[in-house]
Amino acid sequence: MLAAAVKQEKEELLEAEDLRDAWSLLVPEDRLESFRALERTDAEDLFLSLSSLDQAQLLLLIPIPERRSWLRLLAPDDAADLIQEVPHEDREPLLSLLDEPTRREVGSLLAYAEDDAGGLMNPRYARVRPEMTVDEAIIYLRRQAAERTESLPYAYVLDPDQKLLGVVSYRELFTAKAGQTVREVMRTELVTVPEVMDQEDVSRLFQTNRLLALPVVDAEGRMKGVVTIDDVVDVVREEATEDIQKIGGTSALDAPYLQVSLVGMIRKRAGWLSVLFVGESLTAVAMGHFEAEIAQAVVLALFVPLVISSGGNSGGQATTLVIRAMALGEVRLRDWWRVIRREFLAGLGLGSILAAIGVVRILTWEALFHSYGPHYFLVAVAVALSLVGVVLWGTIVGSMLPFALRRLGLDPASASAPFVATLVDVTGLVIYFTTARVVLAGKLL
Amino acid sequence: MLAAAVKQEKEELLEAEDLRDAWSLLVPEDRLESFRALERTDAEDLFLSLSSLDQAQLLLLIPIPERRSWLRLLAPDDAADLIQEVPHEDREPLLSLLDEPTRREVGSLLAYAEDDAGGLMNPRYARVRPEMTVDEAIIYLRRQAAERTESLPYAYVLDPDQKLLGVVSYRELFTAKAGQTVREVMRTELVTVPEVMDQEDVSRLFQTNRLLALPVVDAEGRMKGVVTIDDVVDVVREEATEDIQKIGGTSALDAPYLQVSLVGMIRKRAGWLSVLFVGESLTAVAMGHFEAEIAQAVVLALFVPLVISSGGNSGGQATTLVIRAMALGEVRLRDWWRVIRREFLAGLGLGSILAAIGVVRILTWEALFHSYGPHYFLVAVAVALSLVGVVLWGTIVGSMLPFALRRLGLDPASASAPFVATLVDVTGLVIYFTTARVVLAGKLL
Numbered sequence: 001m002l003a004a005a006v007k008q009e010k011e012e013l014l015e016a017e018d019l020r021d022a023w024s025l026l027v028p029e030d031r032l033e034s035f036r037a038l039e040r041t042d043a044e045d046l047f048l049s050l051s052s053l054d055q056a057q058l059l060l061l062i063p064i065p066e067r068r069s070w071l072r073l074l075a076p077d078d079a080a081d082l083i084q085e086v087p088h089e090d091r092e093p094l095l096s097l098l099d100e101p102t103r104r105e106v107g108s109l110l111a112y113a114e115d116d117a118g119g120l121m122n123p124r125y126a127r128v129r130p131e132m133t134v135d136e137a138i139i140y141l142r143r144q145a146a147e148r149t150e151s152l153p154y155a156y157v158l159d160p161d162q163k164l165l166g167v168v169s170y171r172e173l174f175t176a177k178a179g180q181t182v183r184e185v186m187r188t189e190l191v192t193v194p195e196v197m198d199q200e201d202v203s204r205l206f207q208t209n210r211l212l213a214l215p216v217v218d219a220e221g222r223m224k225g226v227v228t229i230d231d232v233v234d235v236v237r238e239e240a241t242e243d244i245q246k247i248g249g250t251s252a253l254d255a256p257y258l259q260v261s262l263v264g265m266i267r268k269r270a271g272w273l274s275v276l277f278v279g280e281s282l283t284a285v286a287m288g289h290f291e292a293e294i295a296q297a298v299v300l301a302l303f304v305p306l307v308i309s310s311g312g313n314s315g316g317q318a319t320t321l322v323i324r325a326m327a328l329g330e331v332r333l334r335d336w337w338r339v340i341r342r343e344f345l346a347g348l349g350l351g352s353i354l355a356a357i358g359v360v361r362i363l364t365w366e367a368l369f370h371s372y373g374p375h376y377f378l379v380a381v382a383v384a385l386s387l388v389g390v391v392l393w394g395t396i397v398g399s400m401l402p403f404a405l406r407r408l409g410l411d412p413a414s415a416s417a418p419f420v421a422t423l424v425d426v427t428g429l430v431i432y433f434t435t436a437r438v439v440l441a442g443k444l445l
Numbered sequence: 446m447l448a449a450a451v452k453q454e455k456e457e458l459l460e461a462e463d464l465r466d467a468w469s470l471l472v473p474e475d476r477l478e479s480f481r482a483l484e485r486t487d488a489e490d491l492f493l494s495l496s497s498l499d500q501a502q503l504l505l506l507i508p509i510p511e512r513r514s515w516l517r518l519l520a521p522d523d524a525a526d527l528i529q530e531v532p533h534e535d536r537e538p539l540l541s542l543l544d545e546p547t548r549r550e551v552g553s554l555l556a557y558a559e560d561d562a563g564g565l566m567n568p569r570y571a572r573v574r575p576e577m578t579v580d581e582a583i584i585y586l587r588r589q590a591a592e593r594t595e596s597l598p599y600a601y602v603l604d605p606d607q608k609l610l611g612v613v614s615y616r617e618l619f620t621a622k623a624g625q626t627v628r629e630v631m632r633t634e635l636v637t638v639p640e641v642m643d644q645e646d647v648s649r650l651f652q653t654n655r656l657l658a659l660p661v662v663d664a665e666g667r668m669k670g671v672v673t674i675d676d677v678v679d680v681v682r683e684e685a686t687e688d689i690q691k692i693g694g695t696s697a698l699d700a701p702y703l704q705v706s707l708v709g710m711i712r713k714r715a716g717w718l719s720v721l722f723v724g725e726s727l728t729a730v731a732m733g734h735f736e737a738e739i740a741q742a743v744v745l746a747l748f749v750p751l752v753i754s755s756g757g758n759s760g761g762q763a764t765t766l767v768i769r770a771m772a773l774g775e776v777r778l779r780d781w782w783r784v785i786r787r788e789f790l791a792g793l794g795l796g797s798i799l800a801a802i803g804v805v806r807i808l809t810w811e812a813l814f815h816s817y818g819p820h821y822f823l824v825a826v827a828v829a830l831s832l833v834g835v836v837l838w839g840t841i842v843g844s845m846l847p848f849a850l851r852r853l854g855l856d857p858a859s860a861s862a863p864f865v866a867t868l869v870d871v872t873g874l875v876i877y878f879t880t881a882r883v884v885l886a887g888k889l890l
Contacts, residue, residue, distance in 0.1 A: 233678050
């Protein structure tokens with residue numbers, strides 16, 4: 001949430017900033033020690049700037065009697081995020097440190113899924129009544145200002161049932177004539193966020209509307225809180241991290257790299273790696289079918305990695321581009337036909353480029369080293385034709401897999417580059433050896 | 446920039462929203478036609494919600510006399526972004542449509558690199574003088590409010606030389622006593638952004654400080670404008686897109702997927718793909734060295750794709766995790782030693798897991814199909830040992846390459862998964878065949 005950042009005297013600031021920079025490198029004990037060596041306001045700024053996970057870890061190291069003032073420093077939504085990061089048995093004791101109204105707010109926030117609008121929102125915001133005059137509203141807001149932790153430039157207009165009627169900016173209150181009522185100056189055409197909306201959709205709503213905050217309402221139109229744009233920055237960053245990690249063929253780490261334990265790290269990576277390995281072991285089966293050809297023309301085996309990796313690389317490009325375009329909302333499910341047409345042509349083009357390089361490469365090597373036997377030219381033709389086929393196939397598989405996954409209700413980002421490469425490797429082998437069989441029939445084979 | 450989103454009557458809204466959703470799917474002519482069919486306010490909202498590129502394309506389709514009111518709808522920084530998207534010869538005519546002061550502002554914004562703080566900032570913001578009383582400041586702000594396109598909750602306190610002295614929030618003005626001067630209530634400990642700061646650093650500054658806006662100052666401390674957090678959301682999204690595309694082994698597209706022409710798309714992808722292909726063609730050289738072994742024991746060739754792809758996959762995981770951790774500031778250059786120690790152990794663990802699966806796989810296949818000849822057990826041992834070596838090697842290369850690139854001043858995200866896979870494929874072959882030679886000496890070889 002938006003907390004005023006207070007810059008300290010130059011020297012102290014550096015110290016506190018250094019500590020913030022070094023934070024992820026320190027073991028918990030060193031963190032605590034350096035933290036306690038800071039002046040109180042420096043320490044508070046540092047604490048506020050930490051992630052919820054770091055805050056939680058630090059808080060649990062602090063002696064119990066001192067915890068209260070640190071926890072109470074946080075806005076209710078940030079306190080809820082912190083409490084979600086601690087082990088279950090530590091939650092109740094922490095909740096009991098909060099004052100009664102905040103505890104109720106945090107409790108109801110904890111009931112929301114972390115990834116919903118309800119889990120992002122702050123339940124504290126400035127509210128006014130429609131029948132107030134502008135001057136009354138200003139006086140009323142002045143009184144509320146003391147308790148608010150948010151510094152939003154809007155006040156929300158609610159009826160006695162907490163139903164959201166409109167919104168009014170401080171600027172509009174400033175510029176209104178003194179006798180006007182809030183109802184007369186408020187805007188009633190509102191963009192609202194349902195409390196169960198997924199955080200990715202919330203971030204898209206901010207993208208189209210470009211407001212600093214959006215009100216969260218329940219199914220009856222009652223206002224529950226506000227989501228502010230600074231939380232959206234975190235959402236955008238988090239979602240990108242998850243997608244990148246999936247594209248790289250791991251499960252999402254859900255924590256900073258250096259803070260994941262070795263065992264946790266292996267667990268996050270071994271799953272996909274094993275699946276890919278088992279899938280890739282089909283290449284041994286595929287190659288087994290062509291064992292006779294390999295025995296007869298060992299030269300064919302030399303180009304296996306080159307041909308199949310080209311399919312994997314072009315497929316990896318295609319899947320990555322489509323996954324990102326989907327995440328940004330640039331490509332939707334029903335665009336699959338436009339995508340496949342483009343990728344078909346792109347795949348043909350890219351395959352032809354690689355085929356040309358491949359032919360030049362084989363002919364040059366043959367001229368220099370006589371590496372590939374009497375039928376080198378036919379080998380080059382077989383490699384070139386296979387490259388066009390394999391790259392085209394890789395591109396199509398890579399671009400369509402995210403559509404298939406999304407259609408099945410799965411995360412398109414699971415169509416990771418290595419996953420596509422594995423799929424394409426097996427089929428790539430079949431394309432290569434079948435092509436070679438046709439091209440080299442009667443000569444090498 | 447923050448523009449008030451005005452929600453229309455239910456039915457019209459849907460129409461405008463549908464059009465916004467379908468925007469990227471329409472050809473330019475259809476866009477123009479549907480756009481002109483909208484009511485003026487709907488059309489304005491749609492226009493404001495488009496990306497700078499879409500705005501520019503649309504504007505150039507609109508008849509020249511009508512362009513002015515659309516261009517003037519934009520805040521100066523957004524107008525500058527739009528003008529950066531049009532061909533050079535169209536820039537001057539568009540600039541001439543702006544009013545004189547805005548033209549000067551936009552002109553000076555165009556002088557900044559798009560990726561600098563100066564290129565992100567809005568030169569319009571609310572300003573007050575330190576010697577004003579709070580009441581004078583409020584009256585003065587009311588007058589300014591009419592011209593502002595920003596709806597920030599802060600006013601900046603400047604001296605006559607435009608030097609930034611402090612900041613005061615509307616809330617602080619509200620809650621101050623009437624007789625106080627601005628100097629008495631303003632905060633003077635400021636976080637400022639140098640105008641030449643890179644946008645990624647700007648986004649990190651927002652992450653630690655959690656403010657809605659930061660003032661941009663030049664080397665002499667003169668205030669040039671404000672960067673608001675909604676621009677930071679775009680920066681975070683853009684930078685993630687660039688990284689994802691690079692990790693996927695393409696150049697950054699710099700435009701939505703469906704808007705890149707086929708030729709442009711091939712150009713963005715062919716470069717890396719060709720480099721990878723040439724690199725990968727070293728696998729043919731490496732395998733050429735082991736041609737005798739392959740001829741003698743064709744069974745060895747069957748496991749080539751399996752073994753080398755495991756190195757590529759584990760290397761791709763490692764590089765992706767490290768690239769993202771670097772981008773998030775979780776891992777820095779000097780952390781390389783901590784990373785390599787972790788990855789060494791992770792690589793050993795992951796390699797052992799795959800080796801175990803590999804042994805089970807080969808023994809099962811042998812029991813079922815008698816596929817691998819009399820020395821199947823030694824083949825399994827050779828494959829298993831190679832897997833440990835190749836996965837370990839892939840993990841280390843993948844995790845260290847981003848460090849090497851950053852050390853050389855290059856973008857770590859260029860250490861794409863396919864790049865690592867290519868590096869590892871060649872060495873993986875050498876590891877595999879060398880291991881096989883040792884294990885199978887006197888038996889198969």
